[in-house]
Amino acid sequence: MRYFRALGATAFATATGLALVGTAFTGTGTAEAASASSTSLYAPSALVLTLGQGSRPSTATVVRAVTLSCSPTPAGTHPAPEEACAELNAAGGDFGQVMAISGDRPCTREWNPVTVTGDGVWQGRRVHWSATYGNDCELRSRTAEGAVFAF
Template sequence: MRYFRTLGATAFATATGLALVGTALAGTGAAEAAPASLYAPSALVLTIGEGEDPATATVTRAVTLNCAPTPSGTHPAPEEACAELAAADGDFTSLTAIGEDRPCTREWNPVTVTGDGVWQGRRVTWSETYGNPCELTARTAATTVFAF
């Protein structure tokens, strides 16, 4: 019986000591090292620019899109855009399939669209160049991701 009392007292002392150490560490900033969220980050910068090379295109429009833990950013429809990206598992290429049969001129006035950042914790860099603004609209009309 004495063995169990000693063991119980030791367990109590250990638990109490750990609680005191935890309280002391909380004041030193150790608790601040814990992750702020359990969600993998999803934060993107989307751009539309004039030119055929993403590195040299003149950016005419740009927005931010944060999808985790909640949709936000400067994108005009973050909830819809995040839902579309989630359905596509972050694959921008699957969002730019040819939609309606929209006639476009064959003029060469290149427009480059980019998506850069982090999607569900993994680095994402994507770009696509279209022959002109009409082709861009025809390719992205079915999605709100590029509607900014």
């Protein structure tokens, strides 16, 4: 009786393992999708965006941070991943272009620097970007209509 129980458990574990392996390799159920998804270890567009207090990215105290993945579908902890991915796609992943959006919002000349960063992989290439603004108002004025750093 013990032999049959052990054999039954082994057969169940083997069948379950094969079923899991099958789903891991097929993803959407097609061989083409399986080979396309296994060509890279990383998502083609996965970023970590931060907002920190301070004038240098290496020493700024991170106040807020979000993740943003734009492939295969917009996702992450970013509050508006669809809009942020659309902006980055329109700018070809160039954060400088995204931050070039400027508003007419008046700001004080207070020096309380904030630094924003974008690190990760964009369409298969490694990216590291940062910019420092005099204060939070100046940052918000530059991105008044943008969603990438609106978190």
